[in-house]
Structure formats: C-alpha cells, structure tokens
Amino acid sequence: MSRDPYATGLETALAEIKSLCPGIKASFLFTNEGTIVAGDSDATVDTKRALHSFQSVSEKASPIGGILKLSIAGSNGDLQISQANDMYLATAISKDADEKYLLTITGVIVPTVLKLLKTIIHTPAPPKAAPPQQLTTKKITGFFAGDSAEVDRKILTEWSDFFKGQTINTIQIQAPNGKTTRCKVKAIDDERLEGKGLIRIPEKTLKTLRVKEEDVVGVKPLAP
Amino acid sequence: MSSLEDPTETEEEKKAPKKKLKGKNNELQERLRSIKIRQGIIGYILRTSRSASIDLKDPTKIIDYAVLSSTTLDAAADLSETFELGEIQNILLEGKDAKILLLKVEDQRLSIFMDRNVDHEKIYRDLGM
Numbered sequence: 001m002s003r004d005p006y007a008t009g010l011e012t013a014l015a016e017i018k019s020l021c022p023g024i025k026a027s028f029l030f031t032n033e034g035t036i037v038a039g040d041s042d043a044t045v046d047t048k049r050a051l052h053s054f055q056s057v058s059e060k061a062s063p064i065g066g067i068l069k070l071s072i073a074g075s076n077g078d079l080q081i082s083q084a085n086d087m088y089l090a091t092a093i094s095k096d097a098d099e100k101y102l103l104t105i106t107g108v109i110v111p112t113v114l115k116l117l118k119t120i121i122h123t124p125a126p127p128k129a130a131p132p133q134q135l136t137t138k139k140i141t142g143f144f145a146g147d148s149a150e151v152d153r154k155i156l157t158e159w160s161d162f163f164k165g166q167t168i169n170t171i172q173i174q175a176p177n178g179k180t181t182r183c184k185v186k187a188i189d190d191e192r193l194e195g196k197g198l199i200r201i202p203e204k205t206l207k208t209l210r211v212k213e214e215d216v217v218g219v220k221p222l223a224p
Numbered sequence: 225m226s227s228l229e230d231p232t233e234t235e236e237e238k239k240a241p242k243k244k245l246k247g248k249n250n251e252l253q254e255r256l257r258s259i260k261i262r263q264g265i266i267g268y269i270l271r272t273s274r275s276a277s278i279d280l281k282d283p284t285k286i287i288d289y290a291v292l293s294s295t296t297l298d299a300a301a302d303l304s305e306t307f308e309l310g311e312i313q314n315i316l317l318e319g320k321d322a323k324i325l326l327l328k329v330e331d332q333r334l335s336i337f338m339d340r341n342v343d344h345e346k347i348y349r350d351l352g353m
Contacts, residue, residue: 026307050306053299057317060295063288064319064337071316072300074309092307147295204291 006117010038013113017106023097025077027106029087029114032058034170034182034222037087050090052169052184054081056147059182084111085118132174132218135199139206139213146184149173150200151219153187159221173201174218175209182222252329253277255351259336265347266322266337269293273331280337292317293335297326316344327351 010029018024018040028039028047034055036047054070061067069082078099081090089110093102133155140150149171159168171185183205188194199219201209211217256268260279267280269290280286300315315326318340325336325344329351336347 046306050303053302053306057292057296057299060288060292061317061319063285063292064317064323065321066319067317068320069316069318070296070300071318072303072309073313073315074304074307074311075313076308076310079303079307079309092309147291204287 007038009117010110010113011040013109014038014040017109021097021102021105023093023102024106025092025094027089027091029084029089029110031087045092047090054088054090055170055182056184060147082107085114087114132220134216135197135219137206137211137213137215137217138193138198138200140200140202147202147205148184148186149202149205149219150186150188152194152198154195156185156187163221163223168221170222172220172222173199173205173209174220175211176215176217177210179209181205181208185221249330249332252332252334252351256334256336259347259350262342264339264342266339268337269335271333271335289335289337293324293326293333296324297333297335300326314348 014027014029018027024040026040026045026047029037030047030051031037034051036051039047054067057070058067067081067083067088069080071081072079075095077092077094077097079090079092080103081088082103083089084107089106091103091106093099133151135151135155140146151171156168160166169184170182172180172182174180183202188198188200193200199217206212209217252270256270256279259265260268266282267278267289269280270277271294276290278286278290280289296315296317300312304310304312312328315324317324317326321340323338323340323342323344325338325347327334327348334351336344338344338347
C-alpha cells in the first residue's frame with residue numbers, strides 16, 4: 001500500500017523520539033485545519049476527540065493572539081500541544097518522565113524534520129467537507145453560553161450519512177461577507193424551531209462572523 | 225475523613241468548615257489583589273458554580289476572555305480524560321500576545337491573564353499552589 005511520504009517521514013521521526021524517550025505516552029502532529037498528519041502507531045488515544053477539544057479553544061484564542069502552546073499538568077501525566085512550523089505537535093508524557101528533556105527533544109527534532117520534509121515533499125491535503133447548506137441564523141444568548149451551534153437533527157443525520165454514519169461534531173459557518181468560523185454542533189432541542197431551516201448560533205460567534213439574526217449563512221459539516 | 229454528620233456536633237462546629245473555606249477564599253482574593261497590580265498582569269476571572277469575580281484592565285475584553293477561559297477549562301477536562309492525565313493541576317495557554325494560567329482552587333476556577341513575558345511559574349507559586 002502506498003503511503004503519503006510526508007506522513008511516513010513524520011511518523012518515523014515520532015517513533016524514533018518515542019524509542020529514545022519511553023516517557024512519551026502518545027504523540028501526533030496535526031495541521032491548523034484539524035487534519036492529523038502523523039501519529040505514533042502504538043497510541044490508543046482518541047486523537048480525533050483530542051483535536052476537537054483543541055480546536056474549540058483555538059477558535060476562541062484570538063484575544064491572546066492564537067495558540068502557540070497549550071500545556072496541561074495532571075496528577076498522572078502532562079500534555080503539551082505546541083506549534084511546530086505551521087502545524088501542532090501534541091505530546092502526552094507520564095508523570096515520572098523528565099518533562100524538560102522530552103519537550104526539548106520533541107521541540108527540536110520535530111520542527112527540523114518538518115522543515116526538511118517541506119522542502120522536498122508537498123503539504124498534506126485539507127480536510128474534505130460536504131456541500132454547504134443555506135440556513136437562517138437565530139441567536140443563542142447568555143454570558144457563559146456554550147459554544148455549540150444548533151441545527152435540525154434531520155440535517156445532522158444527512159451529514160452523518162454523507163460521512164458513512166460518523167457523528168458530525170464540527171461545522172464551518174460562512175457569513176455572506178465571506179467570514180468563516182468553525183464551531184461544535186448539536187441538534188436543536190426546541191421542537192418549535194425544528195424543520196424551519198434555522199441554525200442557532202451563540203451570540204459571540206454571530207459577532208465573530210459579523211452577522212445578525214435572520215441572516216442566511218452557508219453551513220457545512222467537517223469530516224469527523 | 226467521613227462526610228457524614230455527627231449528631232453530637234455543635235452548631236459552631238458544623239459551621240467550622242464553611243468558615244475555613246471562607247478564610248481560604250479571603251486569602252485567595254488577597255493574593256489575587258497583590259498579583260493583579262504586578263507589571264504584565266492583565267487581570268483575572270474567578271468563577272464558582274454560582275458567581276464570577278472578574279477584574280480585567282480592559283473591560284471591553286471581558287466577554288472574549290470569559291469565553292476563552294471557559295472553553296479552555298472544558299477542553300482541558302476533555303483532553304485530560306482522553307490522555308488519562310488524572311486530576312488537572314494547572315493549565316497554561318500561550319498565545320502570541322498573552323498567556324493564561326488556569327487553575328482549580330477548591331470549587332473555584334481561576335484564570336489569570338498576563339503578558340507573555342510574565343513568569344507564570346512564580347504566579348503559580350505565589351498563589352500558594
């Protein structure tokens with residue numbers, strides 16, 4: 001089976017780092033658009049779920065100038081997601097590992113390999129997406145309102161069918177002015193609003209898109 | 225330690241844990257006040273399940289910071305579960321312009337916003353963590 005040489009090169013680098021540093025529980029690389037480019041094959045973690053969590057933060061991070069690094073220290077281990085060239089490298093390490101040593105190694109080797117590969121191989125393809133739907137906006141208000149948009153359950157089912165039964169968690173919304181944003185999505189739970197071609201969007205997201213209630217926006221699901 | 229009520233406990237004794245918690249809260253507020261005036265500190269958000277205390281230098285950014293803080297805490301909880309990190313001790317989110325140190329203190333969620341050049345480890349230590 002032929003494999004993307006870019007991904008193969010990166011996976012080899014990650015596997016080498018892991019063999020050098022057994023304290024690494026999992027590591028993978030992904031693009032700003034949310035495509036996993038490479039990961040160590042032994043890892044059993046749900047990388048798509050992790051990506052989804054990271055992207056929910058990434059979309060809200062403009063007040064601090066985007067994300068360069070996200071570090072989480074836990075009682076059993078640490079996770080670090082850091083920018084490496086135009087990608088992100090996620091590394092989960094066990095508590096007893098030498099964190100500084102590991103992160104120095106990954107922080108040096110991965111960007112170097114990335115740079116090298118970029119000069120000789122093309123960049124990976126963007127994520128595939130279904131054709132957009134035109135939906136009318138309704139505002140969801142509240143100071144600590146969630147960050148998920150809501151669409152008809154029927155639409156979610158259609159999208160799920162498009163992606164061979166996989167659950168759709170993220171959508172891309174495009175405003176008439178051309179601005180786009182990504183957000184989590186769930187079904188509208190108010191029966192009175194179902195079947196009307198609506199999309200309920202948190203107020204903050206409406207502001208980001210610079211659209212008002214009753215505007216029509218393009219909405220498309222992103223590959224799970 | 226058991227959480228069951230002791231029938232012989234006096235009213236004063238029953239109130240003791242609350243008093244202790246209140247004392248801790250006051251201590252935390254005190255420390256936050258002293259941290260907030262340091263150079264490079266943008267402000268903080270301290271949330272409980274029922275209320276939020278917000279002190280930011282630029283009030284126009286309150287909603288943006290509140291949303292980012294809340295989203296980061298939720299995402300970190302999810303990531304901790306995914307990677308089996310255990311109980312979260314602290315979270316650091318760094319951007320090009322600023323960074324946020326997020327912590328759980330008792331039942332409160334604390335987010336401290338600061339410039340990138342601020343020593344967040346010192347802030348963490350000064351909070352008594």
